[in-house]
Amino acid sequence: MDKIKNPRSVLHALEPIGLGTAEVESLLSYFCRLAVSHSTSTLSLSRAVARRFEHDVEEQFDWYHRQLSGMGEAALTWSGALSALTSVPRLDRLTFLPWKDVIAQNGLPILSNGQFCLQCLAEDQASGRTPYFRLAWESKLVSVCNKHRVRLTTHCPCCGKDKVRHAAALVVPGWCTRCGAFLGSETHDHLANIKPVELWRSRQIGALLAAQDQLGELPQRQHLIDVVRHIIEEMDGGQSARFAKRVGVAKATVHYWLQTDKTPTLEACLAMASQSGISLTQLLTGDLHDWKPPAEGQQLALALFKPEPRRRVPSRELDWGEIEHQLQRFLLLPTPISVREAARRLEVEPRQLYLNSNRTARQLGERYMAYRKRRRQANLNAAMPHLEAAGREVLSEGKALNLREMTARVPPQVLSSVQGLFDVLRDVQANIELSPNMR
Ligand SMILES: [Zn+2]
Ligand SMILES: [Zn+2]
Known part of the structure; x- marks a missing residue:
């Protein structure tokens, strides 16, 4: 882990990634990595930070609804709070705050779904870096990765679900918060209908973010x-x-x-x-x-780069022969994908696949379910020794076996890989109580 030892800071002084480049990390990403580094959930860390720096923390406080990396109040409060707690100066450089005076307050739309570049994350992992979210991805005006020239996505390449990047109580940047799969992958680039203006926009915003670390004075x-x-x-x-x-x-x-x-x-x-x-x-x-x-x-x-007026997309003639051919190809992918994800890649609805390519769609679905089951079991087997050891410790201290106690003892990577964590914890507790001599 890339942390600096600093005995005077309350939280680890993690080094922000990519400062001074177009790939600078977002504050949201930094915050998630900080939680991982402290073996705690983003939920607990957010509550701890909010309690310390904001007066009222509502019961339903969801940190991921705050635009931590934007230009508004939340960015200001949280970059200041995290700088104070980590003693890493100027964490506002992981937000759009440096441009606060030259962009209208509501003029910088932030995307709440959490988009990402599959290839950036894959590259992070392949090169041994910690996967992280880029600040550029937070802007609604950035739709493609300038480095890989592929479209950013909000969907998991495995389960096909949306909002899988960070909207959860337990987040390990780079892994799907719904199914636990790694979010990095080679892109299937048949959707590569990227317009020059999209590339130009993301290049301009990338250059802006690279420049914000070097600003002599605020614009x-x-x-x-x-x-x-x-x-x-x-x-x-x-x-x-x-x-x-x-x-x-x-x-x-x-x-x-x-x-x-x-x-x-x-x-x-x-x-x-x-x-x-x-x-x-x-x-x-x-x-x-x-x-x-x-x-x-x-x-x-x-x-040519002038913003175009929005046009209605004419409805598309579907070539079911071609779609069937693509589905057959999906059946051969080394990592199985869900029918939902297949439908998304082909730009059709899942039910259309079941209606028109019924047999292949069902095969795809079965293959995916079997894969999910295998992976779930493998993850559970790997996590069990951690869960049992931590469980015994918690129970022997007379405490309840809950998420807070477990996140303090089990690495987040392990916890987030377990599906149906609450049921599993109940089983762990029952097992320990059944064999008291094991305590
Ligand atoms: Zn990329
Ligand atoms: Zn997923």
């Missing part, structure tokens, strides 16, 4: 507005209405930026950057040096 709104004014002057002869049309926002919006204290959203900043050829980082840091208005031909190319 200021006035510098951004000066740059916008200069660009309007150079490209549109000072006519903000023309500029508004160029970047696809209302005329009044540009007026508010220039004449009142309104700040552009991240999306609007991306549109301005794409239309003027300035980088997002330069725009937001108010850095005009070496920017020139693009020449006519160049403008045409830049125009």
